[in-house]
Amino acid sequence: MDEKPRSGCPINLALEVIGDRWSLLVLRDLLLNGKSRYQEFLSSREKISTNILADRLTRLEEKGVISKRDDPENGRQYLYAPTKRGLDLLPVLVELARWSCNYDPNVDKTLPNVKQLKTNKKKFIRKIMSRFEEA
Amino acid sequence: MDEKPRSGCPINLALEVIGDRWSLLVLRDLLLNGKSRYQEFLSSREKISTNILADRLTRLEEKGVISKRDDPENGRQYLYAPTKRGLDLLPVLVELARWSCNYDPNVDKTLPNVKQLKTNKKKFIRKIMSRFEEA
Numbered sequence: 524m525d526e527k528p529r530s531g532c533p534i535n536l537a538l539e540v541i542g543d544r545w546s547l548l549v550l551r552d553l554l555l556n557g558k559s560r561y562q563e564f565l566s567s568r569e570k571i572s573t574n575i576l577a578d579r580l581t582r583l584e585e586k587g588v589i590s591k592r593d594d595p596e597n598g599r600q601y602l603y604a605p606t607k608r609g610l611d612l613l614p615v616l617v618e619l620a621r622w623s624c625n626y627d628p629n630v631d632k633t634l635p636n637v638k639q640l641k642t643n644k645k646k647f648i649r650k651i652m653s654r655f656e657e658a
Numbered sequence: 659m660d661e662k663p664r665s666g667c668p669i670n671l672a673l674e675v676i677g678d679r680w681s682l683l684v685l686r687d688l689l690l691n692g693k694s695r696y697q698e699f700l701s702s703r704e705k706i707s708t709n710i711l712a713d714r715l716t717r718l719e720e721k722g723v724i725s726k727r728d729d730p731e732n733g734r735q736y737l738y739a740p741t742k743r744g745l746d747l748l749p750v751l752v753e754l755a756r757w758s759c760n761y762d763p764n765v766d767k768t769l770p771n772v773k774q775l776k777t778n779k780k781k782f783i784r785k786i787m788s789r790f791e792e793a
Binding site for chain 1: 663664665666667668669670671672673674677678679682683686690702703704705743746747749750751752753754755756757758759760761762764765766769772775
């Protein structure tokens with residue numbers, strides 16, 4: 524997995540880690556939708572396939588963006604969580620969301636995060652960050 | 659190209675438009691590296707292939723993120739430019755770059771944009787935006 528990076532451009536380097544939509548949707552589920560289990564990611568509305576999900580979880584863990592531990596409720600499952608490095612991708616997710624809110628009529632404005640995000644971006648980011656930093 | 663979106667989540671909707679690394683690298687070249695021609699995108703250090711480049715340019719234009727016009731210096735070429743909608747993706751690129759600057763030792767710190775970005779994010783975004791808004 525430790526390919527040589529294609530360039531030292533910081534945008535490219537970030538995209539080499541999380542530059543595909545499914546990785547970012549898993550991160551969204553972890554950071555914004557309170558999900559932490561394989562089956563929960565699988566049940567998201569975008570219908571990620573099991574093989575892509577398994578691949579992205581492995582990759583994100585290898586890249587230090589997420590971590591996993593045994594699920595105390597079920598020893599054959601894992602609980603996933605963002606690392607500090609993963610949590611610090613929240614501003615990327617927020618800017619993607621803001622862009623759609625400004626331009627895409629398909630945005631579901633009833634989603635709770637959408638309302639909060641539109642009201643105050645900084646406060647929204649702080650709230651999410653503090654939720655994980657307390658944990 | 660106008661598939662039904664997989665969900666109304668604004669993060670998903672943005673990723674359905676620009677959720678692949680090559681689209682974002684083309685945008686980076688347009689917004690931050692002063693590139694506007696096919697051959698210029700092709701010469702970037704990440705070595706995008708011609709078929710992916712052609713596909714992404716078409717897609718980004720269809721999605722209203724970039725526009726093209728005939729190149730006055732060569733009638734068989736186009737000059738590409740970001741639309742307002744494309745320009746408004748600058749904060750996404752900036753947050754990706756900031757993340758790498760914080761975490762990735764492979765970042766080339768001699769790149770001029772890297773220095774400016776680390777000094778003052780808001781000023782950096784304003785400077786880039788104004789460059790295109792004047793045009």
